[in-house]
Amino acid sequence: MKLKLVDISYKRILYFALLILLTLNVFDSAAQQRFPKPEFETGHTQPPTLTPEPRAELLEIIDVGVLILSLSLITWFILKKRSRKGVFWMSIFSIVYFGFYREGCVCSVGSLQNITLALFLPEYKIPVTVIAFFVIPLIYTLFFGRTFCAGICPLGAIQDIFVIKPYSLKSWANSLLGLFPYIYLGLAVLYAATATDFIVCRYDPFIGIFRFNGTFFMLVIGGIFLLTSIFIARPYCRFFCPYGVLLNIVSRFSGKHMTITPTECIQCKLCENSCPFDAIQKPVLVNVLDNRRTTVKRFIQLSLIIPLLIFLGGWTGSRFHENLASVNPKVRLANVLLEENNEINEDTQVEIDAFKSSGNTEGKLYSEAASIVKDFYTGGWILGGFLGLVFGLTLAGLSRFQYRTDYTPNKGTCLSCARCMDYCPVRPGKETEFTID
Amino acid sequence: MENNEKYLSKNEQFWQRIVWIAGAFSFIICVLIIVNYAQINRLDPINTEVINKLVERLNQNPEDNELREEIREMDLLVRKAYFTNQWQIRTGGYMLLIGVAIAIIGLQVIITNRKKNPQISDTRDQDLLQKQKITRRWVSLGGTLVVTTALAFAYLSHQSLENRFEIAAEGEPQEIEQQNISTEETVSESIDEDVADDLPPEQTQVVADNQNDSVTESTILKEEELESSVVTTSSEPATTSGEDSFTNFRGPGGNGISTQKNIPENWNGETGENIAWKVAIPLRGFNSPIIWGNKVFLSGAEELRREVYCLNRNSGEFIWTAKVENVPGSPVKGPEVANYTGYAAPTMATDGKRVFAIFSNGDITALDMDGNQIWARNLGAPVNHYGHSSSLMVYNDKVIVQYDQKNLAQILALSVNNGETVWSKTRDVKISWASPVIVNTGNRMGIILAAEPFVISYDPDTGNELWRLDCIYGEVGPSVAYADGIVFSVNDYSKLAAIKIGDTPEILWESEEYLSDIPSPVATDKYLFLATSYGVIVCYDAKKGTILWEHEIDNTIYASPMIVEDKVYLVDKQGIMYIFRVDKEYIPVAQPELGEKIVCTPAFAEGKIYLRGYDHLYCIGK
Amino acid sequence: MSKAGENNRLDRRKFINKTVRYSLAIGVCGVGAVLAGKASKGELVWQLDPAKCVQCGRCATNCVLTPSAVKCIHVYDMCGYCDLCSGYFRVNTKDLTTGAENQLCPTSAIERKFIEDPYFEYHIDEDLCIGCGKCVKGCASFGNGSLQLQVNHSLCVNCNQCSIARDCPAEAFSRVPADKAYSFKGFNRDELI
Incomplete structure (x- = not known):
């Protein structure tokens, strides 16, 4: 049962019924066009469709x-x-x-x-x-x-x-x-x-x-x-x-x-x-060098715990990967769809509607989201490991110094x-x- | 030297003043911009609810010129404010830039002109080692903090997302496969039973065999047999006999032919003559009533309220009213629908144990016969500029949903038990408003759907496409009609096509003389009856396509004609029922009036007509 | 410890520095070269595919520019010049006049001009258009779909990451070659020219 603008467009319907009869062949060949483009008797010319060009490529090279x-x-x-x-x-x-x-x-x-x-x-x-x-x-x-x-x-x-x-x-x-x-x-x-x-x-x-x-x-x-x-x-x-x-x-x-x-x-x-x-390094005075031995020892100790820090960082990163992954729009959408009791605001509703009308199946979305989360798990390990390394190196670097007489940047x-x-x-x-x- | 210094300090004073002035100027501009910004957020022209509400009010009273003027003024005001605001912010931005630039130039001039005395720290420097030690501590502390925060967050919100997604991803297709297997079994069983009730043994054999796709010879059934084999859509006619029932839109199979008898021909809505009862329905809906046993069901909705009503068929008393709420995935906002479609256009369907209802926002629900929700889900808000209107259909243990929306046209079969998708097919057609028809097309059951540009038939058990034909265009509203191996499809701006289905469907005849855009046609083996929305009733020769007669009435017709015994029942928008013979001439039987506007197709049960007007449900009969 | 030892150490440091420097240089250039090998030939610009667009309205709000660089572009070749234009009028409009109560466009950016019976021409004032897509939705559902949302390249600043693309629910945005900067649904410009 469909109800349409019949009362209002009565005239138009008759008109188009006539039009369609006249231009039946055209209509068939271009079935997508609901209303054929008119041919103006008054000689009106249609304005051009404006499509301004993007910035010239030359300028990018410049x-x-x-x-x-x-x-x-x-x-x-x-x-x-x-x-x-x-x-x-x-x-x-x-x-x-x-x-x-x-x-x-x-x-x-x-x-x-x-x-x-x-x-x-x-x-x-x-x-x-x-x-x-x-x-x-x-x-x-x-x-x-x-x-x-x-x-x-x-x-x-x-x-x-x-x-x-x-x-x-x-x-x-x-x-x-x-x-x-x-x-x-x-x-x-x-x-x-x-x-x-x-x-x-x-x-x-x-x-x-x-x-x-x-x-x-x-x-x-x-x-x-x-x-x-x-x-x-x-x-x-x-x-x-x-x-x-x-x-x-x-x-x-x-x-x-x-x-x-x-x-x-x-x-x-x-x-x-x-x-x-x-960023100016002051001269390192000679009296500091007296403690050289303990410093070197500490440097070696700290260098040795770097692998441990990398592992700790990596492990933490891998635990944290879901929080990192929840930024991803696909993961978020999959999560919203999966949890039916989630509160849905208008914004997520737009996304759900767009997804449902896109023709993609939920199964495909879920498997994509799963693989993204998996990537984030690996990424979490690497990110955490990297940060562990950075912290370790910083700590070790803070235990060493060079003998310097001058003010240098x-x-x-x-x-x-x-x-x-x-x-x-x-x-x-x-x-x-x-x-x- | 002294002079120079004096000059310098004078100069500095000058610049200081400039910096103060520029700074104050920038500050004021900054505050103004922020105030402006707050305003622009309130003045979002895209979502001026006030204007939209006023326009809605105007639609209800189109003659209210004062209101019209008010809208125009407000619209101008809002747009003016919006663009002025933007202009102000842009100009403000430039002024702020100039102000800040002057202040910065002043400050830079002051500090470059000031005598710079290099600072040499007198205090002894902290020991480098001491410094390093403190820094190490802070770095370790920082690191620990980062790790603990990350772990705390991770454990607080741990959801094992990956697993859940994987399970969900694997779960989806598997579920469907299992469902398919199980339903196929039950279907073939129940079909056997069903058909066994209705048909002679040989016939059963043929139909059952065809279910298994093994029989190749086409059997042309006689008319009576066909009529009887139009599917009675219930698989379990348990408590009540299907005879008192009218389970979906346009009767059995949705084909517009009722098997009822002794239907009244005369009544009068104004005097109440022959009206058994009349009940006001709380929420409006343009769906037709359906009937099971002594109950009649219908639905109604507003933008955010959706209800299903169950009435006693004999007394007209409300047995229950079920609110459809808290449907998972249901959109917060109602869809935009045309007011001539409304929020509850699709007719419900029942299998005798449950009733099913779908609404314009994509909510579909199953209720038991006492109004308790069995399941409910949202199919995704349909992108439909008039509003979703395809009615539901039950086939064995599946609810068939035609879901042709703008971006994705689909047909879905949902399990009656839990609402899960048993099968679904994406359709390469445009949006449509027609409803499915399920008929036995000679040797097999077929769902027949019409939407630009195809009429397509699907196997109701598996969803496999059986055949298709490119013959319908435009915004398809009418459902198809079927009789004696011929499918009739029609739409406005398109054509009327009679499709002879067989191994390869072909167009038997076409006509463009009278086209319908809302009422669906109805056919027997000899005649095709068509009502156009602008008020012409036409009878075609079903086999040849010649016009046998046409009859013009002065009113708009939205409801579809129904064939009962040897009469056609067709109601126009004014509520006048045209009852005429199924014959090669226009032989009017009666023309009773109800006195209320009607766009819904009537339902028939046990010598009574159930007719829904804009606001009331009527039971006609003694 | 002699000066020679000190010098030696300095030399060694210099050498290491140099080695690392050149290997880094080779590394960076290498990555650059490898990527340049498969880089796009011409410049790329952001554009949206009207076939995927669902007219959610985010183009109007999520662009870094206010008003948005996404505008409604009228493909006149597809237009049916309807009197009852569903891109111009609100859904339930009864009288087909240019009154504000009838117009769908929130900023009144569409001009309606009578050409000859029964044709009307619709022109979009791009200064007023905010890219909300209401008219596009209207035209697509009842008309020919000649109104389409497109990124206007005289306005677009071609961000490294388009902020609309990021939030587009239909994933309609992508980078396209600058010489094919516009894509219309159901209409190929090149065929006509």
Whole structure:
């Protein structure tokens, strides 16, 4: 029994009945079209369907070119010119170009997820520009230190100009908070590898600011990060950025890292508190070396428990895998469908309806969800093991030190912002002019 | 030098002022944006419930011009507010950017111009080893915290998801297979019994054999035999004889032919002449009543209320009212339906032990004869712009559901015992509003469904497709009619097709003269009766397709014609029943009026007619 | 301990550093090269498949942009120019006028223009369209389905991970080659041109 708009469309029915009789052949051949396209007697021409073209491909290539050029330029400013001003203006350029003009996408920080997904999911098509944005900063960092972080990354640059009155953090706080990026990186890789989500992009705090658009929540978070940056310099770069972890590791092996002094350190201590990121290593005095034996012993002990920590971490991760997996939309949907007494709100209802009308069977969904949960179990082991390793290495690293006479930047955490250089009284070729009593 | 310093401090004062002003400006803008944001959330134009409610009210009183003006004004107001708000936020964003940029420039200028005295810490540095020790402690503490939190969460919410999913995944198809096996056995048994009651022994043999697909010769049955072999859909006619029963939409098999006798021909709704009783039904529904024994069942629903009613067939008293609630998976929001379809368009069905009802939101339920719920489930809210309206049908121990919705057209067979899917088939057809017809098509039972572009027949036991024909288009409302090996399918904007089914179904004849979009046709071996919704009754020669007669009435017809003995009963929307002979001429028998609007097809039992108007259920007869 | 020993150690460290550096460089470039080998040839852009779309309304709310970059695009070639347009009018509309009480579109973004008896043309004002898909649903259920939701590429910022794609219940979003940036249901543009 069907009831239809008969009262209203009576005329129309007659009209179309006639029309169908007239155009029966057309109707048969194009049975999908319920109402045939009219032929206008008044000679009316139909307007075209507008389909604006996407951004030209050439511009994407130009983006890569701009990246390479600006990276080269800022590296030159830092290493050759030793100019903080140059770095500052490059930051402004980057905020304007990569930030406001390109609206913060694609950025190197997010690209690591595309790379992960492409490695784990062979059918995923990764754009070449994304690969370029991932590889180029890494290579530059490998040879010249984190010049990318200094002022090319728009996320870093926008925080950097907010650095007004930085306070130095206690070294334990720095180390402890410095572990968070590893957790964030681990989660980002796990969720990207399981094709669940790109969490780094989802929780990118500054992209909303660059776009003048975004969810209220993310804009507020971005504002908080920027305001924090006035007192605690670059909080996102130091305590969140997952790409920073990679750059940190790579930078430790960098060939020509920037130095505080152009020639030789005279140990004037002037630069000691100049770094807003607490990345200057002070000289290690000889009297510390007296305790060398106990230190070495502790180092060996701590190194030995690393495997144990890896196992503990892995085990914990594997226990935690269901919580991790419940972020996955398929797992969530399967869970909702399986638990019939679940409270269903309108949002999940939309998903259930869409699923039911998609023609996929529940059995297929369940088996897919089961295999995703299984992946998360493996992923949980790996993530936990990785974090165990990171904690172990950090602990072991905290038990060793190098004999150092000079003030040097910590090659891992130094962001090459070139602030410290201005504090160094030594000028190239003029070192003899300046002496200290 | 002094001059320079003075200049510097003056300069600094200037910049300080600028920073203060810019900072205050940015703060104010920031607050304004947040306030604006809070407003925009309230002003979501997509979900202006107020306007929607007003429009609904207007639909009920279309003449209310004041209300119309009110809607227009409010609509303009909401849209204006929405776009102005967006403009404000965007402009505010730019102003905030400028403010913050100026403040930052000022601050940067101040700190670069300020004399920087490098700080040299006087206090002796903490011992490096001491520092490392403290850091180690903190890192260990942090690590322990992370591990304990993770474990605590893991154990608190442990669900062994993987296992459960795997079991569920494996469970699904296996269950269906087992079900299939068991039902096949019971079906063949019960079919044997059923048929044995009705048919001579040889016939039984043929039908039973055909069930096993072993007989190839086609047996053409005589008309009487066919009539009697139209399936009585109950498998267990236990307590009551099927004769007093009318178990589903359009009678046995859904084919529009009732086996009842001594049905009244005269009544008058206004004077109450020949009306046994008349009862108001609490919730509206455009489904027809069904009958088992001395009980008559029907359903009614609103957007969020769904009820099944059971009345005493002889007295019209309510025996029970069952609310259909807490159905697992039922959507929180009611579906959007056209008000001429309503929320309870599909007619119920019964197997004598249970009654089944389906509603516009996809809820289907089985109740026992005392109104207790046996099972209930949701089939997924149908995507249907008028509202779901296909009626239910019971075949042996299965409820057949035609579920042709927009994105996924399906036919499902649910177990009468627990509602689980015994079989289901995805249909490559468009959305439809027709109901299934189950008939014995000569040598086997077949479900026949119509939806653009196919008329398809399914095996009711396994769901296997038996045949299909590309011959129907548009939004199919009428169900098919069947008689003597011919299926008649019709829809508006399409054609009327008589399909001769055999090994290869073929179109016997076609016509486009009169097409129906709501009432289903009904056929005998000689005649096909068709009612169009715009009020023309037509009789075709069932074999040749020539029009034998046509009769125009002035009213709209939504209900389907029914054949009882040698008469056709057809009720129009005004409540006038046209009773005429099954004959090659239009021979009216009577034309009684009920005086209430009617869109439902009547049900017949033991010399009585049960007829549902918009608000009342009538029992006609002495 | 001599200066020579110290120097030796420094040299060794330098050597290790160098080895690690170059192996890392080779590693990173290698990964880049391997991925570049199977990377997409051209640029990719986000687009939704109208055949899968269920018009849930999330396109309007979940885009990073407000209003959304997803808009209703009118494929005029498919349009029947109906008087009673089910994409334009609410379901129970009785009088076919442009009154606000009759319009389905919440932002009144569809303009209805009389062409000749009985044809009307419908034009979508993209500045007003918020991509809620109400008209699309209406047109698909009763009309020809000429109104379709599409990502408008002059607006889309082509996020690395489209936030609508993530929440689309029908999984209708995917990356498509930039030279085939639009996909319409039941209509192939190339065939006409």
